[in-house]
Amino acid sequence: MLSDFIFHTERRTEAECKALLKVRRGELAALQHRLDQAGLPVIVLLEGWSAAGKGRTIQSLIRELDPRFFKVISVNSPTETERRWPFLKRHFETIPAAGKVLFLDTGWMEETVQAYLRGDLSDREYEHRLESINIFERQLAAGGYLLVKLFLHIDPETQKERLDNLAADKDTAWRCNEADRRQNKNYERQLAVFDRYLAATDKPWAPWKVIDSTQAAQANLAAADWLHDQICAALKNRPSPVHPAYQWPLAPTLPLEQVKLDKVLEERDYRRQLKKCRKKLAALHNELYRKKVPVVIVYEGWDAAGKGGNIKRLASSLDPRGYEVLPIAAPTKDELARHYLWRFWTRLPKTGHIAIFDRSWYGRVMVERLEGFCTTDDWQRAFDEINEFEQELTDSGMVVIKFWVQIDKDTQLERFNQRQADPAKQWKITEEDWRNRDKWDAYQVAVDEMLQRTSTTFAPWHILESVDKRYARIKAMKTVIEALEQALRP
The missing domain is CATH 3.40.50.300 (P-loop containing nucleotide triphosphate hydrolases)
Structure with a gap:
């Protein structure tokens, strides 16, 4: 998916993007009340490269929303206590109630990909983790949840420039760590892992939207457009996943x-x-x-x-x-x-x-x-x-x-x-x-x-x-x- 992604050369001007974005934010605010009335819970998952602008995009999306009906969580690496539970527990327990919206600044994708790159997961364990994530997302969709998955994509040169700018300012230097530098240095390897993950977890009931995040205004508008369209579609017809035909290993039981x-x-x-x-x-x-x-x-x-x-x-x-x-x-x-x-x-x-x-x-x-x-x-x-x-x-x-x-x-x-x-x-x-x-x-x-x-x-x-x-x-x-x-x- 990412390997074939072409960064756009034709773009709207920043002024045009901001004008359209203002309108779209108002429409998202109106949709928020319809979500509450319909009892439709929404999970917006922001993933992507370090310094791609995930926090900026979330800030743009929530600007006109009623804060009583949404929550933003920045998902960090699991703590020692969280590692004592099954992988999905900490993600399942944060799901929103009916009519509410949850914005996640990274989530189960970031945790899984980084664990694999560190060598904490073998190839077999990684495949099993992907299967667990697909089950998790399918169960949520079947239970009436809307999953909106955004991946913010940038090229290695843009990423390096942004990381350098963050490191140069003492007030933002903390946002550029060794792991971010390592990601940029090993961009091609990281790209291959991202590709594999996105391909494995791109489903009709929870599709990925890859956004060119080179230009902030353009990316913010693309994210708002996609979120708006996904909510409108779900309010008309909630996603209905295809349930797999299982052959479970069963132990015999008497009537x-x-x-x-x-x-x-x-x-x-x-x-x-x-x-x-x-x-x-x-x-x-x-x-x-x-x-x-x-x-x-x-x-x-x-x-x-x-x-x-x-x-x-x-x-x-x-x-x-x-x-x-x-x-x-x-x-x-x-x-x-x-x-x-x-x-x-x-x-x-x-x-x-x-x-x-x-x-x-x-x-x-x-x-x-x-x-x-x-x-x-x-x-x-x-x-x-x-x-x-x-x-x-x-x-x-x-x-x-x-x-x-x-x-x-x-x-x-x-x-x-x-x-x-x-x-x-x-x-x-x-x-x-x-x-x-x-x-x-x-x-x-x-x-x-x-x-x-x-x-x-x-x-x-x-x-x-x-x-x-x-x-x-x-x-x-x-x-x-x-x-x-x-x-x-x-």
Whole structure:
């Protein structure tokens, strides 16, 4: 893309560009209110050469915008803490809410390209990173986001001249560092890497716009024109990515009606095994922390199946400084205004820590599906998006363990009645629980499909037979022990 780019020789005068730009800025300001009314979130990604004018272009684009509805982030190299999370986490957590605009002064492109040039990423790792970025951008576009990607291009002579000018002024010398000089010195190698990146990530739902940034006024106008046109097009017809046809490596699962629930563990055996499992888990948690391995444990299951008690016994074995239990309720207004996976990306554990989710992202293909909180296209697409999410976690070194806590309908009714009759437990039973029970058969169909389509070899489902809660608790603890031992001593 860049190798074939021809720098323009015919240009408008600076005065003409400024006059047209003034009009365009007014139109962008008007569009901002339409974005808010339509609930369309926009991410404007500014990438390009050092000294190409990314900051200047952002400043030009936002001049007439209402600052209450946009945000500008200058993305720096990841901190030591940020490196303890999956690569995409810090980028996913900054995505804007519906109707808002986010301007990024460099982003995941700069981070990826520089890591590759430094040798931090092998060719294979770089290709995998590009795949992750394409998935990230496709998920955002499918979730209703508009991605506007601009690359500011300059020739090596112009870049050197600008870097020299920056270095000559004591107030701007800090903007010209050794990495910038190195980029200019190795312009051709950098050009080849930029080319490869742009070609790999140029998609119909998130295309790149390369802008000749030799002349500031001309570049600012070109950026404003492109942003205006992209917003207008999205307001008429939001981008609809083509969803890939995946063949996921699946682990076999039984339909729920075939799961035998006659497993029983006597009290004496339960106490003996509980003590043994707690001791083992405590030792493994210490090893996890030392080896900096992050763990995600997901609990899903029927109401009154015993998720809370199961989590309580598991957590009692762990160092409280190194784990967190995350009860997931209905999304808040702020969470509803973003991609549905956003509230889970922001809750991931750092290395050496454990996050236990009491309900999770699987609400998309169960509650949201059956209660009509998302479209059919949304929940059908979510099976693959969830697999992509979990694969991103496991590829980053995270252990993902998923439990479905299973009981039968008669056991649930018995437990509901017990809760209703016990003043100390009445808070556990709500009208919503009874309504969900009326939809048992529909939920079972949804859960069976969920288990079948998302029990992958890298993040399989484990069924906990919980008519006997003691049996289910020990089985969960043993499953976690086995998974951690495999991760720590492969």
